[in-house]
Amino acid sequence: MILPIKTLNHKLLGRNSSGDFNINYRHHIIFWAVYILFNIFRWGNLHQDFAYSIKTNLLGFPIHMALAYFNIYFLMPKFVYTKRYITYTFLLLASLFVGLLVKFNLTYYLVSNNVMPEAGDVESLTLNYAIVTMLGELYVMSFVTAIKITVDWLNENSKLHELEKRQLTTELKFLRAQVSPHFFFNTLNNIYSLTLEKSDRAPQVVLRLSELMRYLLYATDKPYQDLTKEIECIQNYIDLERIRFDNSLQIDMNISGDLEGKGIAPMLLMPFIENSFKHGASKNIGNMYIKINLEVVDDILNFEISNNIPQSKSRSTINPEVGGIGLSNVKKRLELGYEPKDYNLSIFEKDKMFNVILKLKV
Known part of the structure; x- marks a missing residue:
């Protein structure tokens, strides 16, 4: 059975009966499943070691999720929407640093002493490792935040038109x-x-x-x-x-x-x-x-x-x-x-x- 275009769009975008875009648990599962599979194949192919890629991505996956959701559901509503930008920036950097420490220690003690094979033999918390890791986390957070802002804008725009x-x-x-x-x-x-x-x-x-x-x-x-x-x-x-x-x-x-x-x-x-x-x-x-x-x-x-x-x-x-x-x-x-x-x-x-x-x- 072929669904009408409008119905298909509503199913894919998660629009409810009132016309609002609704991100439910299925969309979260699909997004993170695609994300982790992409990274497993990406880093596995880069290092020619899929076992290592699976381990590191499984360790980093919960950290990505925690930082992303902490940003869009707590930091942004509480500080960005209330125009407390300095506090938001400070807490964002602090959360990135905490995520960095957690990821470093989990990787060091559970996977390998070489926590960053793509940069050579990195067995300590260096400035280069810290910058690369925090930028990587910021990239994931920014991507998730962009999706959330887009959906919020679509909902507000839909309500305004209504x-x-x-x-x-x-x-x-x-x-x-x-x-x-x-x-x-x-x-x-x-x-x-x-x-x-x-x-x-x-x-x-x-x-x-x-x-x-x-x-x-x-x-x-x-x-x-x-x-x-x-x-x-x-x-x-x-x-x-x-x-x-x-x-x-x-x-x-x-x-x-x-x-x-x-x-x-x-x-x-x-x-x-x-x-x-x-x-x-x-x-x-x-x-x-x-x-x-x-x-x-x-x-x-x-x-x-x-x-x-x-x-x-x-x-x-x-x-x-x-x-x-x-x-x-x-x-x-x-x-x-x-x-x-x-x-x-x-x-x-x-x-x-x-x-x-x-x-x-x-």
Whole structure:
């Protein structure tokens, strides 16, 4: 049976269910087994005496382990991480010297009087022997420490990414939650206006609003929604506004392309629609015109909406925001929910029209 690459990596690297890299006892056994076998063959081949190599490596092996673990589990956490570098250096050198004395005496009394055959006939604790032995121990300690630091860094980096992901998810949920109350606030204002006028259209508005509420209750808690349902929601909203403005509003809406099987962040387009009505239709004097083009080509949604700029509003005072949320909400949701390469948003004024163009991967 061939394991999937991700599963195989997790087994080899020792990643647990939470995604952390976990060094367990098996990794320790494998590492030290490979290390001691490598050194036995290395020194055995160098001295042409594998019996001597086995004895010296079996004696040195526990010393390597003791110094390495003493460094990564005691000295570093207690002194390096607390920035007590002088104390750490002193204790590191002291531990190396103790290891040197233990190794020299064990080799001298249990293996051979010649404790360093590669350097000639060395039968006493010389400076050269001390330097070479301590550097050898330091090499092993450094190698083990590098592995430990790398694993710790991977775990910290993994936790940091997970924390950032949770923060982004929380913020995105908050932004989506802002849409619904804001949307209902505007629609209820519309109903209030109709009730003041004792309009017969008020019941139709309430019915449409109930349909929108049903959609919002079951759609906005999901990361993505079917594009067809999102368009249906937009059409319901436009129907509400048609009832409100009657013949004074002209809406040109064109929908084309293959909409099936396409997904979009829920209520992502609605602030653009609301913005056109709030800053176009509701503040215009005379005829009100809104044009909406929605086209899907392959997996790209081309959404364009434009409205004539209110004659009573100058260019400098037009603010493309909806209750302080609107377009800024959409921009933030795009940043959090999509990769930069997956969307392009343009907002501009041209020929007395306020225009929004959004190209989005769906």
